[in-house]
Amino acid sequence: MTFEAEKRNDAGVVAIVVSYEPDLEHLSKVLTAVASQTDHVVVVDNGSRKDVGGLVSGLDDPRLQFLPMGKNLGIAAAHNAGIRWARDWGSKYVLLMDQDSLPDPGMVARLCSANEMLESTGNRVAAIGPRFRDSDSGRLADHVKFGKWRIERASCSSGEQIVKVDFLISSGSLIRTQTLNVVGDMDEALFIDHVDTEWVLRARAKGYLTWGHCDAVMTHSLGETRRRIWLGRWRDVPIHKPFRYYYIFRNSLLLQRRDYPCREWKRVDRVRLLQLASFIVLFHPQRLAALRMMSRGLWNGLSTPR
Structure with a gap:
């Protein structure tokens, strides 16, 4: 699907960055980059021994908020804490980000514009996410869909800017707050693995579709x-x-x-x-x-x- 680029529209976006024993120097770069594209960044720390709060304070940026969980309660609980903050602030969108995911310039604007376009043409959007570039290999990953027996590529054909996908990793996912109100928050009982999978499947069962953007990109460390x-x-x-x-x-x-x-x-x-x-x-x-x-x-x- 193609569409004309719209005016930058990321007003009302709260980014949620979950941290756990991060590389503080790299996290500083992530927070600076994400803050430049959003209205607020909520750093939810899952009990790190490192001084994440001190880092956030030292950046001296009023767009940055620090929410310490006190101990590691899992990725879903951290996301939900950030989502609650975003709801209280009245955000239109939340952007889920890992501590080592660095957005390219314009990533959030592209995701917001695509989401608005999709909804204006009658689509019920669960989430829309960028492609990610492996920080080690430099390889730009394709979006994915369910094949008959395995996950298959949902490749971006020439001229396409967004494609329908069956799955997104949580990092980089842009979700309308109203959609979260309908689908529900993340399943905290899962703690870490399949948190993103479960939410997308739950949204799909309620009639919401998931999309991948071909031109929005972030650099992401697989960390393994x-x-x-x-x-x-x-x-x-x-x-x-x-x-x-x-x-x-x-x-x-x-x-x-x-x-x-x-x-x-x-x-x-x-x-x-x-x-x-x-x-x-x-x-x-x-x-x-x-x-x-x-x-x-x-x-x-x-x-x-x-």
């Missing part, structure tokens, strides 16, 4: 060691710390048991879990610890109330 392996095709698989596999498998099974996630996601995710389990068995450098966390996650995912 990756290993290139053959599992049906060549792929770069992230090597997580063992505790993450607990949340990955538990939360996948929790969502598989709920009634609103679409069949396409459930099918693709089952294949992904089988591939991930195979990777852990064959390649993970902390195989036994990762398998213990995976097994615990599978058990709790089946036994925990949905």
